[in-house]
Amino acid sequence: MIVLAAAALVVSGCTTTITGTPIVGVTEQLGPKGPVPAGLDRYYGQALVWRDCRAMAHDDESKGAFATKGVECALLSVPLDYTKPDGRAITIGVLRQRASGEKVGSLMINPGGPGASGMSAAVYIAGKAKKTALVQRFDIIGFDPRGVGVSEPRIECLDDAEMDAERVAPSLDTVPEVEADNKEFAEKCAQRSGGAEVLANVGTRDVVRDMDVLRSALGEEKLDYLGYSYGTRIGTAYAEAFPANVRSMILDGAVDPNQDPVQQVIGQVKGFEQALDAYFAQCAKCEVKTKARLEELLKPLEDAPLKVDDRALSLSDATTGIAAALYNDEYWPILTQALKELTQGKGDTLMLLADAYLGRDDEGEYTNLMAALTAIRCVDEPRITDRAQLESTSREIVEATKGTFMADTEPQLPALDTCAFWPVPNTSEPHQPKVAGIPTLVVISTTGDPATPYAAGVNLAKSLNARLITYKATQHTAFLDGSSCVDNAGVDYLVELKLPTQDLTC
Known part of the structure; x- marks a missing residue:
């Protein structure tokens, strides 16, 4: 059963404690927004408490990133096991840098890995995009996938x-x-x-469901997403699971979803x-x-x-x-x-x-x-x-x-x-994505990419019927990394939904 719910907005001051440090936070309820899967109303409609990120820092990378001026952090609650929505809840770390101008939406970011911190990466990527319309028109959102970084329980x-x-x-x-x-x-x-139950539910299958909860809690009808490297697998899986909830996606440094x-x-x-x-x-x-x-x-x-x-x-x-x-x-x-x-x-x-x-x-x-x-x-x-x-x-x-x-x-x-x-079975496997009904997405692939070879991007673009941007260079991923040709095309797409020309080469 799908429930369509209108969003409510509640803003208030509250005091909470992280790692023993009292912090005044701001509670913001923007969801539920969009379709709510049965049994998940309390998650899709949850309030987020935004506060100073610094108390959440846990390593050198996060200490530097979380001290950046203008960022705020929250903890998102999600089910450990989506087949048991009334069971144990876990937390996902979320970081936000607000749009500096008229807002289009929230741009969710994953840097890959798998296992890399999206919270720290969002700060880094926002810094690289500071002279573009991305930071003016989007809240930049980074999240640590379940089991990673700030999110608990940690692997x-x-x-x-x-x-x-x-x-x-x-x-x-x-x-x-x-x-x-x-x-x-x-x-x-x-x-x-934390045992087999935790390990059984840390895969991409579950991360994309967390992303949809986050989309709703942020008050967004549709998802805007930027995924690098393994983050392209997350994006592809989200598009497959929630095709009607996608507004835009850039998938850069692609993992071929159909390759063993x-x-x-x-x-x-x-x-x-x-x-x-x-x-x-x-x-x-x-x-x-x-x-x-x-x-x-x-x-x-x-x-x-x-x-x-x-x-x-x-x-x-x-x-x-x-x-x-x-x-x-x-x-x-x-x-x-x-x-x-x-x-x-x-x-x-x-x-x-x-x-x-x-x-x-x-x-x-x-x-x-x-x-x-x-x-x-x-x-x-598959093992x-x-x-x-x-x-x-x-x-x-x-x-x-x-x-x-x-x-x-x-x-x-x-x-x-x-x-x-491994004590639990795999929950995903390579396959041809079934993504009927998604809008036209953008895939970026670099000719000399050592980690995710160029052909994987070509195959992903074909699988998704997406526009392909080819970048001639030797590096892993390309968007916001120095090519004005790639960056301008990507920013225009995310902000205005203006698709790059067919088979653009930079």
Whole structure:
């Protein structure tokens, strides 16, 4: 049963407490707005208490973002399990920067991951968009998906010390060793995240339902959405679940919704290889000019991690740091510095790059990004538990990626991965989206994207019957990242619903 309800507005002062600090907040009730699924009236019509964000900060990234002038934060209540709307409720962290001019709506943002903080990302993206009509015409809304960042319960797997130890642990060379390690990791995730019921409900299936609750609580009839990387999967799933509730969407750095995980792995390995080749092609004056020289420098790290202050740079960390720098050609000068240091027996910059990618701050504390990434992936994608299938897929990956940098430094073993030991089944799987009735959306795909290859964006645009913007560059995602051609087309679309020309190339 669908109930259509009119919105009410209530604004009042109240006092609440977060982390022991009394904060005066403003209660705002704008919903319910739009269709309300049966049994969810109290969620769709809930009031949000907006307050100073700083008391919600929990790591270096959020401390910096949440101190930004003009942002306010709230906690959204949603069911842990949407099949049990009268059961346990959980909270979703929400951040807002209000429109500076005449408001079109609320632009909801997800930066990907999965597991990245949308609250912190919204502040960063609003800063990049400050000279555009986006910040004038939209409330910029960031949310931490369930299990992530401010949202509770948080997904937790390894503590800080265990994360550090895992990064320098010797490589496991046998299938039984790898599988025992993966099984132990899965068990810790279940124990430390609140049990199987929490892990069963952290996937994209549930995140898009949270987004619809948030849309209503914000007082919006329709959703405006900007999704990067894995955020494109969220956007696609929302459009499929709530096609009539969509006003506009930009999906940038696309995940192909119809591609199986094996092909995703192969595509990503080849994407990073393409980016590494592009890096070396412009590196005539670099200290390290070839992949062969790079592999020569990295090989000793297999047996002897490089001392960096009171820590050690492992082969895994070095590879992670290099991959992090390949996400955008703006980072290539940092990679050049890092590889020059490596020729001198130093690993400081590679360690900094790896720490940034893995969510470790200067105090040795980690965000829960990597834990959330694993937990979400394990319920978003079908797992492989059949050993014959595992042998086949392992051979397929090895054959398809032979000779690439990633394959050479991280050889594939035919071992069951963490998801094979996950205590709950997957709730999503790759499929052709069924999105009849959605408006025309916009997909952006970059020709040299290492993490989400260009073809994935082409396929997503075709699946959604969306307009495709092609950006010729070597970087992961493009909107609000320096191309006036991409940015102008995207802003015009979001603000005025003016679609870019068919097959626009920038």
